[in-house]
Amino acid sequence: METSYDVIVIGGGVVGCAVARELSAYDLKIALLEKATDICAGQSRANTAIIHGGYDAKPGTLKAYYNVKGNGMFDEICGELDVPHEWNTSLVVSFGPDEDPQIDELYERGLKNGVPGLEIIDHDEIMRREPNINPEAHRALLVNNGGIVCPYELTTAYAENASINGVTFFRSTPVTNIFKENGSWIVETPSARFSAKAVVNCAGIFSDEIHNMVSADKLEIQARKGEYYLVDKKYASTFHAAIFQVPSAMGKGILVARTVDGTVLLGPTAEDIDDKTEKRTTAEGLAKALAGARRTWPNLPGRAFITEFTGLRAHCTRNEFIIGEAADAPLFFDAAGVESPGLTSAPAIGKDLAKMVSEALHAAPNAKFNPIRKGIPKFRELSNERRAELIAQNPDFSKVICRCETVTEAEIREAIRRPVGAVNVDGIKIRTRAGMGRCQAGFCTPRTLEILSEELGVPLETLLKSEPGSRYVYGKIFD
């Protein structure tokens, strides 16, 4: 196994994969190390999937800078990488005159941050745009450059494109130590000892631990938990925009936000916790998310939910993104404390960090860099003519495995075969949506396991949901 690289990127979330992909535009030997069994395992897997306008962050901060810059890059990056996104606008709504000043304040802040196309709208205009909103809606900030994006596909698309441009991905490879030896960074993991000229820390919730291995200027990441409900796509047209309430000190408050796939996210709550691996939902948290969502959506039906989940934000106690070369560790770069609006910022952070690293290493452009990635065809979205063509080329497109989301065997097989492909059931889920629908994988799990077993050439009983220990079955009944 090759262990000597120009650059090692630590962390395979959207930021790490974006950095790796942008770095692959330079003539550099790059590896990405991810501690989980798959990329897109942390914040990138459980968030609100919003392209934020940029009105929320404090003017002059890196959060504001990267939010506005990243927002402006989505058409280009989603075009290159074939990632679904939609400019459906965001609305930040006050539900009474007492909240109006906060709307006005956000408007002012947005102007200072350089957010284009902000408007203040009144009750009547809110109701015209969003007839299903709580009629107490009083005033709103209309964010015309607000949008939604599929965070999984953005992350996997970055990774696939990085991979075809030469980045080597090591999953299930947690970094245990980093130090300088003979002028190179040594990155230790349980399976191998890597060396690199430069290291980029994109470790999300653990970015403090990675940073603190090399720097005396200690960082602290506070895990901030958010609980969500996911609503059936039957309710996709209830709201057009992503609906925010006025923000609090802990975050942007409870949203009601449609996803690009038509489901609706309710949440997140915000609670600081100690355990950085916690993914539990709680009765209290879910009740809070629901109560908050009902403030926006009073007629939310009680039986609309298809699942509930928890996401952790990597909140830096400095309340700011930490981006760039560490002052006391040359050629060690951070993208640390990247919480919301991290997804929106990722394209810009990727570009900027790649530029910093390549300049520091005096790297030439990669002449063979191919910026284009095509997604797995989404059978559910195609015309019958296109479906017939695909089936003629590959009959596996005729076999619908996930009935709720109409995902075919061909898509699942391709998700496994692609660069940085799926290695477990959740990996198939984030790459194809198989199992994400209303039956929550009841029908498709047995078949998905069989396909994974065939493609990976491993016994079905060894397959995982996601992390080690999360196996599905305990063997054969006749063993």
Add this chain to the structure above:
Amino acid sequence: MKNVDIVIIGGGPAGLAAAIGAYEAGARDILILERENALGGILKQCIHNGFGLHTFKEELTGPEYAQRFIDKVREYNIPYQLDSMVLDINAEKVITCVSREHGVQQFKAGAIILCMGCRERPRGALGTPGERCSGIFTAGTAQKLVNLEGYLPGKKVVILGSGDIGLIMARRMTFIGAEVLCCVEVMPFSGGLKRNIVQCLDDYNIPLYLSHTVIDIHGKDRLTGVTIAEVDSHMNPIAGTEQYIECDTLLLSVGLLPENELSEMAGVKISPNTSGAVVDETLQTSVPGIFAAGNVLHVHDLVDFVSEESELAGKSAANYVKQAQQGTVSHRQVVMGNGVNAIVPQQISFTPDHDVHMMFRPRAVYKGAVITASVGEQTLYTKKARILAPGEMVNFTLKKDDLTAANPDLPLTVEIKEAA
């Protein structure tokens, strides 16, 4: 696009019986579209016995029961297509279907019989908090893994919900060497058949905790345990009754939902009570020429009644395509009175051409109550029942002559008169 007199969506127990019913009523141009690679539907994995007592007067297993109908379909040479997934049905009765053999196909149907069955409610629909680990299966998924694929889903099992599939799986998991620790039911009564309580739980000393539910799920990767608690009459957990149970598997048997995505695409009106189509006594839906039968119409307890209902749908569809003109029929509405839920049919024509089989679920447990069906002051049916429970569907028949004679200005009301 190919024209077909009657297209049946689904080749499970409902679709097979509907095809036979249509054939026996004279239809010949019939096509069954089945998404799996074999006929039989969910019965393929229901290897336990108890099927067919009503229809065949003998106790069969699921695959045996299905085979009787499959044999008949073959004997009649009724065409069927396997591995054929219907993607869309529109109100003009054009069906879009995809299969390995034929690619994308479209059929223009004279009549359609919806026989798509139902699916299980997943964990997400319950909103049970806790970890999102592996080891949580719907009972039917576990049943498929064991009975059709030969895998052991887990070794220490808790069952949430006392629906019949959960009870059956309690026994099956015991038979394949797993330890079933308990069955937890949120209601004060079981939704399963008494016989299954005795023969799947009591026989193996598996405790049934009524008025209990799972309130927390533990285990970051694979399930390591659940917390259960007693619930009050509003189904809220009672503080202080929490109990941790170490287990690696949680099976959910918490209800079935008719799979009406295709019905809705065709514009079929869905009843909020049954979650299935609104139908008349011929099992015709709100879209003329589209019929529904079996668990896609309403969730049954016994497959025998699925077969019986589906044969009627087949016969009705055959009659529909036979009639040169299909005028609109006006209907008497069926009103659910005290204690009555999920009634089928929801409307009955003023002059039905056969006796009408009514089915509903009691809203609660009633002892010594009287079931009545009446139009105004006129009672069409009355019967005292020793016990009524939501877990057992009530069946009764109304005479067509009584219905025809009843006051056309008034609805039919079905109710349970509770004992004093």
Add this chain to the structure above:
Amino acid sequence: MNKMLTCIGCPMGCQIEVELDDNGNFVSSKGWSCNIGKRYAQEEVTAPVRTVTALVEVEGRQEPLSVKTANPIPKGKIFDCLAELKKVKVHAPVAIGDVVVENLCDTGISLVATKNIL
């Protein structure tokens, strides 16, 4: 000696108390509310039987064969029979009704296939 039973005749689930003599023979029963319960109680305490359905390995296949006892067997022999089945391996093809094991565990009852495997 007395024994409690739940009747399986209908959803009433009558709790039936059966009185047995010292040799375990049926003496009387009470608590049932119809003849179904009366009959069930006597049978269930004197000679309880169950039809057993199970799975048997098929040589070279992952999918198991489903089987049943052709008639109910004594309840006390269920686990002996299941243990016996673990040793059985059948060869395809198999048809519904094929005898897989004759005289299962000396019950005098055969084990038969309940599905077709081509």
